[in-house]
Amino acid sequence: MLAVENLQTVFHTDKETVRAVEGITFEVREGETVGIVGESGSGKSVTARSIMGLVDAPGRIGDDSSIEFRGRELTGMTENEYREVRGSGIAMVFQDPLTSLNPVYTVGNQIKETLRVHQGIRGDAADEAAIDLLESVSIPDARRRLDEYPHQFSGGMRQRVVIAMALACDPELLICDEPTTALDVTIQAQILELLQELQEERNLSIIFITHDMGVIAEISDWVNVMYAGEIAESGPVGEIFENPAHPYTEGLLKSIPGRFPDETYLRTIDGDVPTPTESPTDCRFHPRCPKKFDACEEVHPAPVDVESGRGGHQAACLLYPDGLTREAAVKEHERQMEDSDTEADDE
Numbered sequence: 001m002l003a004v005e006n007l008q009t010v011f012h013t014d015k016e017t018v019r020a021v022e023g024i025t026f027e028v029r030e031g032e033t034v035g036i037v038g039e040s041g042s043g044k045s046v047t048a049r050s051i052m053g054l055v056d057a058p059g060r061i062g063d064d065s066s067i068e069f070r071g072r073e074l075t076g077m078t079e080n081e082y083r084e085v086r087g088s089g090i091a092m093v094f095q096d097p098l099t100s101l102n103p104v105y106t107v108g109n110q111i112k113e114t115l116r117v118h119q120g121i122r123g124d125a126a127d128e129a130a131i132d133l134l135e136s137v138s139i140p141d142a143r144r145r146l147d148e149y150p151h152q153f154s155g156g157m158r159q160r161v162v163i164a165m166a167l168a169c170d171p172e173l174l175i176c177d178e179p180t181t182a183l184d185v186t187i188q189a190q191i192l193e194l195l196q197e198l199q200e201e202r203n204l205s206i207i208f209i210t211h212d213m214g215v216i217a218e219i220s221d222w223v224n225v226m227y228a229g230e231i232a233e234s235g236p237v238g239e240i241f242e243n244p245a246h247p248y249t250e251g252l253l254k255s256i257p258g259r260f261p262d263e264t265y266l267r268t269i270d271g272d273v274p275t276p277t278e279s280p281t282d283c284r285f286h287p288r289c290p291k292k293f294d295a296c297e298e299v300h301p302a303p304v305d306v307e308s309g310r311g312g313h314q315a316a317c318l319l320y321p322d323g324l325t326r327e328a329a330v331k332e333h334e335r336q337m338e339d340s341d342t343e344a345d346d347e
């Protein structure tokens with residue numbers, strides 16, 4: 001359904017160029033949930049906004065980037081063309097429902113406006129469709145609540161309203177950018193359950209963005225672990241949790257609260273995510289990596305199969321592929337990076 005290839009999103013300012021997303025490639029299939037996980041500053045939200053065509057100046061998507069949705073190339077579309085895709089094909093749910101809802105209009109008005117703009121539904125039909133949508137996200141007494149304002153809803157209920165508004169576009173792909181981060185854990189579990197029910201009912205594909213590995217385990221079929229604008233590791237969710245390959249993923253898994261109940265302190269990954277201003281010539285994780293070795297400061301790792309027969313499990317780390325000597329593995333990464341540089345030059 002969605003194929004993102006070599007996506008580069010760069011922000012040029014007077015002072016510097018921030019390379020927020022650096023050549024990432026992934027796919028989303030029909031009815032599948034792809035989780036994107038990483039710390040703040042890893043490029044998750046910029047990836048989502050790039051797919052939605054919502055990167056504002058001074059941000060820019062690189063010329064060699066491709067985002068194909070249902071066979072249509074989205075990069076280079078005009079704003080009007082993009083609006084049509086956002087209206088019917090792809091919808092987005094943001095972290096803070098209050099930023100998606102207008103405080104001076106009733107919830108009913110806002111859902112009906114979305115129905116009118118994107119599906120041409122008006123009048124009584126819009127009233128009924130809005131009630132159906134609120135009921136589909138399990139908001140009780142939907143007819144009465146249409147006339148209420150966002151501030152009259154609790155945080156969890158507001159997020160349900162935002163999901164209803166996204167569904168009013170009848171999307172095939174829903175991008176959820178940290179939709180449960182501002183909610184407490186019980187409400188978070190309810191929203192995750194709701195998304196799974198809606199996915200089954202509507203055969204929705206979902207991209208779910210979060211910094212929380214626990215949430216990823218609950219909802220994803222496939223996981224992309226992002227670090228400093230790149231995909232550090234990707235694979236089926238079970239494989240990533242049972243056999244994490246990249247030291248960054250290992251660090252994220254070890255820092256899940258409750259993972260080591262006998263320890264007094266929560267484990268963390270020392271240091272911060274860097275803000276990349278140059279194309280990488282090394283492993284961007286090396287200043288924080290407990291397994292780094294000399295080559296990590298000189299060779300940029302390419303995504304490689306961790307081991308053959310592992311269902312597409314890949315890691316961008318010089319320790320892989322498994323089964324090669326360290327020297328041979330580093331050579332394999334150098335060869336892959338040279339090949340991709342040559343391809344880019346040819347294009």
Ligand code: SF4
Nearest residue numbers: 283286289296317318
């Ligand atoms: S390439 Fe080196 S520094 Fe980077 S994650 Fe692998 S071992 Fe660590």
